Amino acid sequence: MNWSSTSATDRLSHAGFLTTRGTALLLKGARVIDPAQGLDKVIDLFIEKGKITHIGKLVQADLPKHKVINLRGKIIAPGFFDMHVHLREPGREDKETIWTGTSAAAAGGFTAIACMPNTDPPLDNSGVIKWVIEQAEGGPVAVHPVGAITRGREGKRLTDIGDMVQEAGVRMFSDDGSPVGTAEVMRHALEYCKINDLVLSTHSEDLSLAGKGVMREGEFSTKLGLPGWPSLAESVMVARDILLAEFTGGRLHVGHISSAESIDLVRWAKARGVNVTCEATPHHMALTDEACTSFDGNYKMNPPLGTPEDRDAVLLGLKDGTIDVIATDHAPHTIEESQVEFSLVPNGVIGLETALGVVAKELGAKKFLDWTDVVQKMAIAPREIMRLPAVAIAEGSEAELTIIDPEAIWKVDPERFLTKGRNTPFGGWELPAKSLGVINKGWLVLAPDARMLIS
Amino acid sequence: MDKVKARIMDAADIKRTIMRLAHEIVERNHGVKNLGIVGIRTRGDHLARRVFEAVKSIEGEPLGIGVLDITLYRDDFRIRKTGPGVQITDIPFDMDETTVVLVDDVLYTGRTSRAALDALMDYGRPGRVQLAVLVDRGHRELPIKADFVGKNIPTAPGEEVLVHLKEEDKVDEVVLVETAGKE
């Protein structure tokens, strides 16, 4: 059965993107940022057969036949990696497929994504995981499936973690969507994952404290009469997992951190030398629970939008390095599911195609971070945490690049997204930066308005 | 603003006309026994009070006075977006076996009077109903006739008669205006 008859690259070209392989490229005049090497200068890159063959001030006449892409004023970075994405396939192809999801990732400027295991069947064995990787093989975006920690994500028995590592190359495990409810199971998971220096990404939610909550408990849940759950339900679990990580010596990565207390706990843990990292989403740095007053389902996610104090804590955490990674938690849902009463809307919002713009708006414009820091948090840190090979911008490396226009002003039009989902909280927003394209696995993907940069 | 074409009645004219109407009402009804005066809001209410005072000064005997709000009975209910809200109807005398004299400022299409009749009938069961108006400007759209008319003022299309009363408009006068657009 063909849930999506068009591959990711076909989908991109139907939407007006240029998608080609094989042509040699001269990327001229861009500011090339690679924090891993301390590189930040305006310099040309030459790419041939998918590799970077020359870096420097290049003269066209000396080079083999190629196309030139004029990138004066633009930025080139190592390919961005979104380490928290829900691809919905297998099981809910009506919401998103691997092809539609990766085309959205490419459009958003990502060359790689890590997809969560809450599919149906779940990604809790090497067979399904290998299949997912194969689906994405021919496309411009690499998919790194995250294996489930427990079978069926039920929180009881560990999955065959070693098998998934050896057979399918899995580097990170998570029960995301659900917490690992029992401390003992989490302890064993952290201990077991020390085998291959694996990292566990957690969904921190104490279900008994969260109860029937559909938004953050606070002033606005009171005003709206909606049941809320306190940020306590998140921080109680973050505290538990930090102590378990310290005790076991395992590696912990706190997913979608959203509250001030949780961020303080991670700061404290790092100071103590605990092996903990964490990520935050663009929506948690841009929005607060007040957005729910319209009862618009596009503001419903888990963890819910926090208070202004929480949002400020996320921004500060990104600035002082407590928060290592920016990841979208891209969670597409169908339109039918979104046009119902707020309490019944499924949790989650899409994010691949707005991430860069929202980050630039919230962090860049307010001078919290500069582009080097953004590259660090969206390209370098995710691969470090997952112990994946770094992407270096150096002669002889595989070309895996994200091209950014840091001055583009554009308006978010959900109808034009490549993701199947339309559940975005940023509809109609004016954003101050966007991805112009990606180069990866021999592919060049260029946004419709960037095509004119080619000569 | 509508353009005033002519001033048909001034304060003194209105005073005399009201006195004449009062005499006519008393004459037709052979006195004030079982008689009640009900004004149609808003200007009909003020006129009714003046007629009431005039009748009292003529006969020296008591009679009923009330006010009728017809907002809920208008057939153009859906069109009006502005204006005073619905207000109280108060007819403190018993309408059974009573002649009710409805008082309004201008009789035109007759729709207001029809609405007033409906409202009155839902309120109680008057013995008889008579209609007294300060101005009749013709162009009836319903078979309604006034029993007591202050002044007949024929109007052409594009013209309107406005009654101004001290209680609402700071001056007593009846003017003929040219309407700017649709009424």
Next chain:
Amino acid sequence: MALQSKHLLGLEGVSREDITSILDAGLSFKEILNRPIPKVPTLRHVTVVNAFFENSTRTRISFELAEKRLSADVVNFSGSSSSVSKGETLIDTIRNLEAMKIDIVVMRHPLPGAPQLLARYCDSKVVNAGDGAHEHPTQALLDMMTLREVRGEFDGLRVTLVGDISHSRVAISNIYGLQTMGAKVAVCGPPTLIPRHLERLGVTVYTDLDEAIRNSDVLNVLRIQMERQDQGLFPSIREYHALYGINRERLNSAGASKDLVIMHPGPINRGVELDADIADGPQSVILQQVTNGVAVRMAVLFLLAGGNNELE
């Protein structure tokens, strides 16, 4: 004359002028209810659907009477709350009804925000008859109409809501409406039944009933639901009655003013939150509230149906 909004979804953000228009119109309609023919033909061109997705006999009857007194055509629709998995969605249900040419939907629904959903995706005018724990604007309006009759002015009037505030749409709507009109609002109840951050709405919070009584001109006593006991939010009825029950003895010992007004949205758990000696006594305006309920609902329907319509 017409209200500023096409709908009545709640009292949050509703202006003083609009509330006053409704209360004033309510008085006229109350007078009509006392006539031998308590009917006016005003809404005979209007069809109203009472879409009740949550059981409520009293509110539905009150609305139905209001609609019929205005000569509107009335259709009653009751259903279990909808969700995509259970069957027809809420939006589809209402759109189906709209295809039969209806004008106004009066809706009660267990989930907050359901009226907003309708207002966004459907064409009819929407009156919120209670959406979960969010708002119940007509209840607050009839409460205010009653208070205005009994006390005249709202400015500085000290109104305290007593009981389960955290699950009460009556409380929320009253807080918004009374504050707009200049009253001073307070709440009183066990800490487990008072929502967090309520003070941010400008409301004083008492947990001591005696203190609340001494500082109030009006007590609006809310019904306590037995399910809250099952959820562990208060220990027992006996305890609740002892600490928060309103009766003559309690009012006397707290030093309540003789003019203290007692209200209750009904139905009353006699002997729990309110004893008979007060419920049936001279300070109680509970039955007046019920009468005013029909009048206020007539006012709301009249003002919504009449305003904002285009010339045909």
